[in-house]
Amino acid sequence: MNDYNTSADHVALIVKKLLDWYMQVFHAYVAGNVAIKPPYILLDWLQNSSTTSSDQQNFYDDMIVRVEDIIRLANEFIDTPKINAEESNAILEKLNKSIAVLCDHLIQANLDNDGDQEDLIIRSGLNAQSQLIKDFEIELERRARHGSSFVLGLVTLKSTDESEVKGRSTQDFFSTAAAIKKCMRVFDDAYVLTDNEFAVMLKETDSDGGIRFYKRLDQTLDTTSSKLLFCASEPVPGDQIEHLLKHMRLEVQKLENDDPSSVIHKEVSPLELFMQENKDA
Secondary structure (H helix, E strand, O other), X not given: OOOOOOOHHHHHHHHHHHHHHHHHHHHXXXXXOOOOOXXXXXXXXXXXXXXXXXXXXXXXXXXXXXXXXXXHHXXXXXXXXXXXXXXXXXXXXXXXXXXXXXXXXXXXXXXXXXXXXXXXXXXXXXXXXXXXXXXXXXXXXXXXXXXXXXXXXXXXXXEOOOOOOOOOOHHHHHHHHHHHHXXXXXXXEEEEEEOOEEEEEEEOOXXXXXXXXXXXXXXXXXXXXXXXXXXXXXXXXXXXXXXXXXXXXXXXXXXXXXXXXXXXXXXXXXXXXXXXXXXXX
């Protein structure tokens, strides 16, 4: 947990006060006032926060710069002659964009602050890994009795940045969770495994159907900063979920430096798995 105050209630209060101040800026512009008081609650919070973490201090410093820039733009907007509509609109557009980015950062800080595994599951609206284990056994039994194939899919987020990035941003996590729910059918299920990994249970389909699901998901998320990696597997009776996920993660790792972003998992023997895991040893 971060030790700066970014609880949901506190962030909501700051955003409300920021919007109240934003409305005052418009009133000042209409009335022709020369200045407007800055959003003190936000500045006080940023300037008086104490932290021992360099990352958290960078967060504060960055936010202070953003707030100061917003105040500068607000005063420029107020001072712009109303007759010069083009210049006023240009400044207002910059102001609006800056405020939107600031609000995103405030909300992001709140989400990151509460981003433990249980909280991620609750916020995402997806199932926990413990439920995946139960559902997997049910689907295997159904396949054994009725021959109904299903797909276990592994969805992993990979940063498009060339440098190594540990973990995914909370924003990408929730965007992906929302997209997965959108792309699933009503009888499919999805699960949170880690902060950058999801599983999907696609029923009454085969591996090709799993790839079609991935393509829908990839198209839905084509504007995000992360690239999806996907592995589809068609489990058969006798498969164990832990063993299968281990294999699938190895398949996904192979995609890291390749152009393809999806793969159909093929069962390999324990000896082949051992050799893959120890090829660099």
